[in-house]
Amino acid sequence: MVAVAAVAAVISYRHAYELVHSHGESGPTARLVPFTVDGLIWAASMVILDASRRKQAAPPLAKWSLAVGIVATVGANVAHGASHGALGAIVSAWPALALVGSFELLMTLTRSAALGDLTQDEERTEPEQLRTKVEQTPEQAVLQEYRASLDGPGRPVSQRYLAEKYGIDRRKVRQIITNMEQAAPA
Known part of the structure; x- marks a missing residue:
């Protein structure tokens, strides 16, 4: 893919350079304008790749x-080869299509590899997480957090805070704390 893209880029650049030059531009302008076209494709593809790696939608400006x-x-x-008829336009268009196709295929492989790495990382860490993270009911979580706050500096967490955090009625939180205190050895 890289070899095809490199050859296509050289040919496509030459076509664009000759087109720009034949329409009145010369010097650095004629040499640099073709880079702005293919550079825009590269920059947009990089932004789309970054969005893909972050599992976000590609920004509309990048797609555009x-x-x-x-x-x-x-x-x-196409314009470069148009003076040679329809066949000349098609032949001249081919390097640009090959360049864009090769580059986008490379981006697809890169995105797939990145997603594969993420999936493998998730597969490696998920069993660990399952072993260390035990599902708790909200009541158990309230009890655990309240007990931890008793050992920490300052006052224990409030019943209102626990009720709001875990979506439990405040009376239920008070009952959990009362039951814990009654069960504790005196």
Whole structure:
């Protein structure tokens, strides 16, 4: 993929350079404009890749920029070959299509590899988490947090706080604490 993308990039650059040059630009402008087109595709793809790794939706601007960059690079290559008829336009468009296709395939592999790494990490840590994290009822969690607050500095946590945090009626929290205190050896 990298070899195809590299060859296609060189040819596509030459086509875009010649098009820009033939339309009145010269010097650094003629040499740099083609980079802005393919650079936009690269930048948008990197943003989309980053969003994928973060398991977020791709930003609309990145999608729009990718589409505009693809249209621009294919359009420039088609325009370059248009003077040779339909077949010349198609032949000239091919390097741009190969470049975009190869690059996006590479991004797909990178995204898949990143997701695979995340899945493997989750598979490795999940059994550990299951062993160390025991499901608790809200009542058990209230009791555990209240007991821990008795050993800490300052006052124990309030019943109101525990009721709001665990979504339990305040009277139920008071009952849990009272039962704990009555069960404790004197």
